[in-house]
Amino acid sequence: MxxxxxxxxxxxxxxxxxxxxxxxxxxxxxxxxxxxxxxxxxxxxxFTVHDPRSPVPLELGAEFIHGESAETLPLARAAGLAVLELPVSHDFASAGRFKPMGDFWRLVDRMNHDLARRLAARGKDFPVSEYLDSRRVPAASRGLLRDFVQGFYAAHPDRLSAQSLAVETTEGDEEDEVEGKQFRIANGxxxxxxxxxxxxxxxxxxxxxxxxxxxxxxxxxxxxxxxxxxxxxxxxxxxxxxxxxxxxxxxxxxxxxxxxxxxxxxxxxxxxxxxETGQVFKIVLRFREAFWEEPEFLRERRAKAGSKGLSFLHAHGAEVPTWWTSLPVRAPVLTGYVGAVAAEQLLAEEPPSRLERSLVALSEVFAVPRRELEEQLDASATHDWRADPFARGAYSYIxxxxxxxxxxxxxxxxxxxxxxxxxxxxxxxxxxxxxxxxxxxxxxxxxxxxx
Ligand SMILES: Cc1cc2nc3c(=O)[nH]c(=O)nc-3n(C[C@H](O)[C@H](O)[C@H](O)COP(=O)(O)OP(=O)(O)OC[C@H]3O[C@@H](n4cnc5c(N)ncnc54)[C@H](O)[C@@H]3O)c2cc1C
CATH class of the missing domain: 3.50.50.60 (FAD/NAD(P)-binding domain)
Structure with missing residues (x-):
């Protein structure tokens, strides 16, 4: 045989x-x-790309290990891989100003507890969009929470199960922060x-x-x-x-x-x-220099000059609203990320237009002229997971x-x-x-x- x-x-x-x-x-x-x-x-x-001109590997698919108890971390340690903990630093960007988003995690936490309460009252599941459109959510927070649901879960809020996010409130945990530790594998x-x-x-x-x-x-x-x-x-x-x-x-x-x-x-x-299958548009941009690390750059944009470098930036309204740097490793690499509806719109464009729109979005978020970004840009990398016949999407949600x-x-x-x-x-x-x-x-x- x-x-x-x-x-x-x-x-x-x-x-x-x-x-x-x-x-x-x-x-x-x-x-x-x-x-x-x-x-x-x-x-x-x-899916990691090793670009000899980049000091960090470029992750076109999964990148972060969420939380310490996850399966991934013990395996990565057993494999003897260097695992880097990310600085917990998220800023909101608006009109060229960056503001720490500490309170935002409370908002997310409250959403998850509220969803559990509504679920108990209703007795059956409902779309998260119903909560987002309700009066319980302050108008000023609505857009940010919508961005979060679409970006983090890659989910259409009108299809995402409230039950899948609901967190039962037990005494004293109302103030829990949902933001856990995050890690990256240094070698990719x-x-x-x-x-x-x-x-x-x-x-x-x-x-x-x-x-x-x-x-x-x-x-x-x-x-x-x-x-x-x-x-x-x-x-x-x-x-x-x-x-x-x-x-x-x-x-x-x-x-x-x-x-x-x-x-x-x-x-x-x-x-x-x-x-459901969620869609994501993720683009990695490699620049000649990490211009966002220059002290002046942050001084001009942050009200309080802190020692923290730029890690994650979120901007409501930009076509690519979420950006992150390669911290804790200093490298001239920025990653843009958007999920669900906006991702589907971007993925419907031809690749050159996706890059162009990403640069326009970054220019808006960073308050740096688009032309300057283009001059600084050395290379970009992205993968269309929706068009990939062996994935047909990014990741699932309930x-x-x-x-x-x-x-x-x-x-x-x-x-x-x-x-x-x-x-x-x-x-x-x-x-x-x-x-x-x-x-x-x-x-x-x-x-x-x-x-
Ligand atoms: C852009 C993006 C960002 C992400 N970010 C994160 C993150 O930061 N952290 C995180 O934890 N997760 C993240 N994820 C999700 C994570 O990548 C997936 O949940 C995980 O890798 C899925 O693993 P899997 O084994 O279930 O599926 P897959 O990795 O998809 O494995 C399935 C395999 O089946 C193969 N296959 C398909 N069709 C056939 C066929 N006909 N014959 C033979 N083989 C076939 C595929 O090629 C593939 O190798 C991200 C995903 C994407 C797309």
Missing amino acids: SRDRKRVDVLVLGAGAAGLAAARDLSHAGLHVTVIEARPRVGGRV GDALMKWLRDGLDPDRTEVRLSTVAESVQWKRGAVTVVCRGGADRARLPTLSARTMLITLPLAVLKAGMVRFDPALPPPKQRALAGI GVGGNDAPRALARPVDGTLFFAGEATNGAEIGTVAGALSSGRRAAREVLRVLK
């Missing part, structure tokens, strides 16, 4: 954070695993993905890159998958296994890019419908009434099809941490069946 015809224990579909974490645990537990990955690289939506997020891949047991694992799964035939205890590969997208020999672990992005599954025969059962279709959908999506089918990926993790949806822990959870489920 040729190697291609060999039946392994598990076929893992997708070599992103979820697929790699799962394959690692499965292979270490003694199972034979083949990972099928459409791209010529591992990592999926963790791809270093963690590489570490996961390098840690796969070589005797029991095979990673097939540039291999696009097209259709899956399955019955209890047996799965075969038809793939295409190479420049000519030629059909590759069929792969087979006892089980399959599916980590395809939500939007790829929803669009039916991989056909299942028989089709995934109705509860899976309902689960898919309960989760739709109205969809709170049980991630769990339903995660549930195994007939002890044969298993599911992981950020969209299957309701508590940490839309994150690398969520993807990693979903992969490990699914690996445990497979092991319960096969071991």
